[in-house]
Amino acid sequence: MTHRIVIVGGGAGGLELATRLGKTLGKKGTASVTLVDANLTHIWKPLLHEVAAGSLNSYEDELNYVAQAKWNHFQFQLGRMQGLDRENKQIHLAATLDENGNELVPARSLGYDSLVISVGSTTNDFGTKGAAEHCLFLDTRKQAERFHQQLLNRYLRAHATELAATEEINVAIVGAGATGVELAAELHNAAHELAAYGLGQIKPENLRITVIEAGPRVLPALPERIGGPVHKTLEKLGVTVLTNSAVSEVTAEGLVTATGQVIPATLKVWAAGIRAPAFLEGIAGLETNRINQLQVRPTLQTTRDDNIFAFGDCAACPQKGSDRNVPPRAQAAHQQASLLVKSLRLRIEGGELPEYRYKDYGSLISLSKFSAVGNLMGNLTGSVMLEGWLARMFYVSLYRMHQMALYGMFRTAMLMLGSRIGRGTEPRMKLH
Numbered sequence: 001m002t003h004r005i006v007i008v009g010g011g012a013g014g015l016e017l018a019t020r021l022g023k024t025l026g027k028k029g030t031a032s033v034t035l036v037d038a039n040l041t042h043i044w045k046p047l048l049h050e051v052a053a054g055s056l057n058s059y060e061d062e063l064n065y066v067a068q069a070k071w072n073h074f075q076f077q078l079g080r081m082q083g084l085d086r087e088n089k090q091i092h093l094a095a096t097l098d099e100n101g102n103e104l105v106p107a108r109s110l111g112y113d114s115l116v117i118s119v120g121s122t123t124n125d126f127g128t129k130g131a132a133e134h135c136l137f138l139d140t141r142k143q144a145e146r147f148h149q150q151l152l153n154r155y156l157r158a159h160a161t162e163l164a165a166t167e168e169i170n171v172a173i174v175g176a177g178a179t180g181v182e183l184a185a186e187l188h189n190a191a192h193e194l195a196a197y198g199l200g201q202i203k204p205e206n207l208r209i210t211v212i213e214a215g216p217r218v219l220p221a222l223p224e225r226i227g228g229p230v231h232k233t234l235e236k237l238g239v240t241v242l243t244n245s246a247v248s249e250v251t252a253e254g255l256v257t258a259t260g261q262v263i264p265a266t267l268k269v270w271a272a273g274i275r276a277p278a279f280l281e282g283i284a285g286l287e288t289n290r291i292n293q294l295q296v297r298p299t300l301q302t303t304r305d306d307n308i309f310a311f312g313d314c315a316a317c318p319q320k321g322s323d324r325n326v327p328p329r330a331q332a333a334h335q336q337a338s339l340l341v342k343s344l345r346l347r348i349e350g351g352e353l354p355e356y357r358y359k360d361y362g363s364l365i366s367l368s369k370f371s372a373v374g375n376l377m378g379n380l381t382g383s384v385m386l387e388g389w390l391a392r393m394f395y396v397s398l399y400r401m402h403q404m405a406l407y408g409m410f411r412t413a414m415l416m417l418g419s420r421i422g423r424g425t426e427p428r429m430k431l432h
Helices: 012-028 045-053 065-072 141-159 162-166 178-196 224-236 330-349 388-407 409-422
Strands: 003-008 031-037 075-078 080-085 090-094 103-105 108-111 114-117 169-174 207-212 240-242 247-250 254-257 262-264 267-270 305-310 362-367 371-378 382-387
Touching: 003 012, 003 108, 012 031, 012 065, 012 330, 012 388, 031 065, 045 141, 045 178, 045 388, 065 075, 114 330, 141 169, 141 178, 141 267, 169 178, 169 254, 169 262, 178 207, 178 224, 178 362, 224 240, 224 362, 224 371, 330 388, 362 388, 371 388, 388 409
Parallel strands: 003 031, 003 114, 031 075, 114 305, 169 207, 169 267, 207 240
Antiparallel strands: 080 090, 090 108, 247 254, 254 262, 362 371, 371 382
C-alpha cells in the first residue's frame, strides 16, 4: 500500500515540503502526498506588512494551491484541521463555508501514515484588555487587506472633504519586532505615495506612526548592532518609538501603557508575540507548551507519537547546546522542511532519521525603500554587517529563493521579468 503523507498547513515551510515531496516521492508513486490548508492561495507571510501598507498587491503575488499541486504531483485538500484521531491515524477537517454561511466543502476525515503539522503561528495579545476587540492583526492576507482598506478609506474620505487638510491619522503599532518596524517604514512610504497620486489632503506628516515596545529596544530578538541603526532610521523618518512601554489596555480611542500614558490611535495594530493556533493545545494527548506549540524531538517527531511530525512556528524544537528552542523564523522552517524531505523518504525505507540542528544565517530587516539593515553569517565569512542598498538586495533575494523552491529557476526568472515590465503600467500603490 502506498505510504500516505499528509501535510497540514500551506505556509512557506509546508508548501515547500509538499512541493519537494511531490516532485520526488509523489512523482515516482513511492508515496501519496496531500497538502491541507484552509485557503485556496498562498502568500509569503513576511510580505504581509507590504500588503497592509498597500505597496504590494497580494493578488499578483499569490500562489494557487490547486495549480501548484497539479504541477508538482501532490494533492490539495481545502479545509481547516479541527481534530486528530491518533489510534485510527486520521485528521478531522471542519466544514468550509462560503461568504453567505452555506456549506461549500463538508466536514470529513483524512487518513495518514505520516502526518506533518506546519500550521504556523498567530499573534499573541497576552490577554491584554481590549486588544482583541480594537486591534488589527497581520496573521493572514485577509487581515492585512483589512488594514489597508481601513487606511485607504480614510484617505478617500479626506479627498472628498474640503476641511481634510487638518485631519490626522494616528497609527499605533504594538511590538517593535520585524513586523512592527517594517510596517512602520512601509506606512511612512505609503503616505508619500498616496500624496503623489493626488490623495494629499492628508499630508504625509499627518500620518503619525507610533511603535510601542515593552522591552528596552527595538528588534529585541536580534543583535543590538541591528536594532540600533533601525531605531535611528525610524526616528529619522518621523516615526515615534517608545521602548520600555508595556501596553496594559486598548480602547477605541487608543492605547494605555502600564505607566498610565495614553497614546491616541485611529488604527491600532498588534504585532507583539506569537502562539500556535488554539486547536493544537493538548490535541489528542500530544505534548504542548504554554503557547500551544507541539513539543518535538530533534528528529521533528512529536514526543508522544512517532507518526506525527511538526515544524516551523507551531513546533517547540530543542536547540542543541542551548536551553532555548529553535527561534520561530522563516529560515528555521526552510531548514526543517529540507530535513523532512530526507526524513520522510528514510522513514518509508526503514532508515534512521536524522536530527535537526539550527543554523543561523543572519537576519535582514527592510525599511521600505529607505534602507535595510542586517547581518549575514557563514562558516567562511563569520558575521558581516550590511546596511543600505546591499542589504536591501539581499533581503529581496530571500523572497526569490522562496519562489525558486516553489517554481524552479526558469519560472522565477519569468516572474521577475514580468514584475519589472509591470512597473511601468501599474501604480506603485494598491489604490483600491
